[in-house]
Amino acid sequence: MSDALQKRLELLRDRVSVLVEARSAGDPTAGDPLRGLYVSAERVEHLLERRGQIPVQLDDAYGEAEPDDALAETAARFGLTLLDTHILLTALAPDVNRDFEPLYGYLNDDVGRRRASVALALDLAGLAPNDWTARARFHPRAPLLASGLLVLEDAERPLPGRGLRVPERVIAHLLGDEELDGELLGTVELLTAGQPTGPFASRLGALLRARATMIYLRGRAVESGTAVEALGAAGLPVLRYDPAHGDQHLVPVLLREARLRGAGVVVGPLPEKAGALVRALEPGALPPHAEPLVPGAVPVVLFGTEPFDPRWSAGGDVLCLDAPPGSADTGLLWAAELGRDAAEFDLPAAVAPYRLTPEQIRRAARTARTLAVLEGGPLTAAHVQRGARQQSAPALDRHARRVSPAVGWADLVLPAGPREQLEELVVRARQRERVLGQWGLRTGGGRGHGVVALFAGESGTGKTLAAEVVAGELGVDLYVVELSAVVDKYVGETEKNLERIFADADRTDAVLLFDEADAVFGKRSEVKEASDRYANLESAYLLQRLESFNGIAVLTTNLRANIDDAFTRRLDLVVDFPFPDIDQRLALWWQSLAGVPCADGVDPGPCAKDFALAGGSIRGAVVTAAYAAAGRGGRVTTDDLLTGAVREYRKAGRLVVGQDDL
Incomplete structure (x- = not known):
């Protein structure tokens, strides 16, 4: 317990003593050992004659902040008044000092009720229970109850007789314990974000530092680290909450934890129907036009891939932004995590294909070090890549066959021209975030940061082997799309299957291989019957989807002439595999x-x-x-x-x- 809190409890004890003396004066049952267990006639007569013996009024000295004063800091963060602070301290006292229990039992006229009641807290403040301004401090929307700092018990009693209890997490915080609330374990992560590595995150951080507002980032916000980095740029620790792993009733606990720590909250990815979740989070944040410094506000950054529905927000005050891809330089995060351990290999080249969040990078770095210790050698690029692959989403396993690359450049026998094009493909895959994102060379129209290549040549000329070599060089897995699981005879089902594959590939660091791609990416034809129209719709969908693709894909074909020219125009590279001499x-x-x-x-x-x-x-x-x-x-x-x-x-x-x- 801090000295500041101990001093406050001593001041409270003085007030309790004054009230006990006032109550016991002239009380014929004051020395009765059974007092509080029954009501005698003398006790009734004394109660009828007693007026409110009120101690001295609250003054500024009672709420004055001192160094290392957790109670004063909490009061400032939650926007508590001096009376609120007094009520919180009164309710807290028996939990940290047992001497208050018998005193409270006496003042409650019930030896079994050793916690403060509403009437007792007001009596100690020199206020009467019929004072409406005092009673308002116990309203469900008042700071103490709305923020979860105080719980009103005994719902069947009138308000003055209801008991006051402080949740254990609040008590632990006031005593100096900064462990995460037990209700949030397994659902919420406490993160400490480093310095922002992109201008977008820096600008968001400045906004959140000025106004604790709620922001919705659409896109790969957390995957690129933007959401976490924005709060780090604001100088705040981060509480990351995944709605898929927790119940909505935890939101008030999450907001209370954020206020206690002075932290920001990252929530996502948002579920398909996120209205109830957003409305539950809104009381913690401020609308964008609010005053900058409002106590109790929590910066909240939401993220997801779907457009934000204005009906999700009760007040319509959520700031919606599109998170730009490639806004963070994850190479700096890798260097910070691995430091000198990565001095023996080219770290930027090893990690360039991976799009991981800051917390995923930390886990991957720990895994890489563990693998190096297990093998009894220095840390290598292979260890780092294995650690990174463990953090990449395995969702593609449901739609494609995974191949762990076991070949390299030495296994390819190709002329110089195609081999140089394959090496260029590796460079494009590694540097796409820098060239297309940071350097701004991505064209408009919602185009993504993907790299798509076509391997054309006769059967057996090494197209699939080359795709495996490229994946191995990048340090990622190769996923071979099974066309039998994609093509469907029912109208519209093929597009749905392909969308699932592309969506999962966007979230996975891997090379996606469409073998015999002309079966799906074939030429459009003149519409002569209904089936031609729907086949052309499939091709049109694929053309649009390749535009927004963010992953790495390789198409192979034995008959290049069968590939639609519109697909060819959207390819980054076309590699011809000649028949060997x-x-x-x-x-x-x-x-x-x-x-x-x-x-x-x-x-x-x-x-x-x-x-x-x-x-x-x-x-x-x-x-x-x-x-x-x-x-x-x-x-x-x-x-x-x-x-x-x-x-x-x-x-x-x-x-x-x-x-x-x-």
Whole structure:
């Protein structure tokens, strides 16, 4: 207990003593040990004769603030009057000092009622229960009750006889305990935001510092850290509340906790029907046009992806803003969390593909350090990327097949031109937030920050493998969209399925792969029958959705001519995968044989020269040869490779001259 609170309790005790002396003077039952358990005739006569023995009036010295005075600070934050502060202290006293219990029992004329009552609190302030201005301090909308600092008990009693109780969290705060309210555990996070890393968050912080208003940010506000950073820029700690993980009855507890701490509140993502939640939060904040300094106001930042419905707000005073993507430089947050531990690798390149909130970055950094300790080595980019992937939303698993990349640039056999384009794709994916967001090169029309590429080439030329290499280089997972789960015979269902995929991809740090994309992104045709019209509607939807896409997507096709020109115009890159020449085929044969036990003198050269196979077919031929060798318990020979090549040729329906039927 602080010295300031102890001093206030001593002053209160003096007032109690004065009132006890006044009450006991002339009371024939003052020394009766059973006083308070029954009412004797003498006691009735004394009560009829007694007038209000009132101690000295409250004065400014009683409410004067002192250093380290939690009660005075709380009174200022909640907008309490001097009388409110006195009532709160009176109700608090028996919870922190048991000496008040018997004294309160005596003054209540009931030894079983050892808490303050409304009448007792007013008597100690020199006020009568028939004073309407005094009774107004116990109205449900008055500061003490509306903010949850005080609870009125005994609802069946008249107001003067009702008991006063201070919630345990308020008592703990006044005693110096800053642990989060137990009711909020598991639902609310206490965050300490660093300095803002973007101008938008700085401007919001200045607004919230001047006026504790309610703001709705539409877009990826929390994902980019904007909502949390704005409150950090205002110099406030942050209470983050997710409505999906808590009941609405916790909102008053949340606002009380924010006021006790002098914190701001971040709430989101808002549910589809958020009216009741917003109206419950509104009493904590101020309308944008209110006076700057109003006690008890809490800055509230809401966020979500849906347009704000004005009917959600009781007063219509919520400030609605579109949160600009890429408004925060998360690289600074990563550097602050990892510090010197990340000196041995290129941290900005390692974390550039990830769009995480500040709290997610902190968790990812802790996970990365734990992984490094587990492996007994220094922190690496791989540890950081694994930690970051654990924080990315796994919602795409419901609609696509996840592939954890296990290949790299060395596994690709491509000419210089396509390889350079793939490297450019990686650069675009890493730097898109800087170029399109911070540098302002994003065009208008609601376009997103996505990167979309088309890989075109014959089957087996390495398109899917290249997508996996790009995902591995970025340190993210590859999600292959299963078209069977997307295309639906019913009108409108295909668009709904695609929207779910795109929406989840926008929230997930991953590479989205549409294999055989011409099945979905095909050319529009002249409307000759009803089915043509609906097919064109699907294409029109996809054209619009690619414009606003914020993720990384790769489309692959064997027939580039089948892709609509309107899609091609919206692509960032078109990479052509040529059929491999002899030298590239030989490199592919050797690469496929890298882990296979081979006989001495094995030579895939004749296969590379005589059989024009793509990389996928070459791998299939090596698999056939490996099974043949494993079946006889030996090693792969040149004849085994030749047999595998012939099989692949015939699978493609091509003629092999001079070979027996296999």
